[in-house]
Amino acid sequence: MTLVQEKRVKRRSRRRRTLWAVAAAVTLLVLTVILIGGTPQAAPPALGLPSATTITTGKPRDGTWAVGPGSVAGFRLSETTLGREGDVAGRTNQISGTATVTGDRITAAECILQLDAITVNGEPSKQFADSLNTADFPTATFTLTAPVDLAAGAAQAPGRLTLHGVTRAVRVTFTSRGSTATVEATGSVPIVLADWGIQPPRGYGSLGSLADHGVAEFYLHLTPA
CATH class of the missing domain: 1.20.5 (Single alpha-helices involved in coiled-coils or other helix-helix interfaces)
Incomplete structure (x- = not known):
């Protein structure tokens, strides 16, 4: 050669x-x-008011209204995997609560969310269950602390949110509409995990990360109790 x-x-x-x-x-x-876990999966869109085709006209009557079927709530956080950004969203329809309507205002309200029933992409998430410690803190509770004007449509609701055993004052930005038979409300509140003593979910590896803040979001469908 x-x-x-x-x-x-x-x-x-x-x-x-x-x-x-x-x-x-x-x-x-x-x-x-x-x-x-791969690249970020497409998260469901932010919760909002559906088409108003089933809403009858008229003013919501005074009295107690209950959170009913069709309601959904959960969280949304940003995630990064291999440099690609996306959202991860948890959802549950296991929500209970009541609201008191007087005139054009909600004068009292309480809503309880079952955190241990939240799913991500339709499946239970051990990462989030561990992070939220749903074994010890299976629910989150919001309690209204001042009346809110329903006639305004868009408003901010002051209240207390109890999450992970910690109660803090929050302001929920929401939009509502009502009739004689139905009151609907949708909105969100920003959440910084450390404020509630929550550690971000683990297991994203060296090539992935999850934001330490996000939003809790909801859509509530209320009917006369």
């Missing part, structure tokens, strides 16, 4: 080793993505 041929063989050998190294790196990256 001549010197020129020998150099060509060595170059081909180096190229093969480089290709094998790249292939191995890609394989390792794919396996890592699978292990930490």
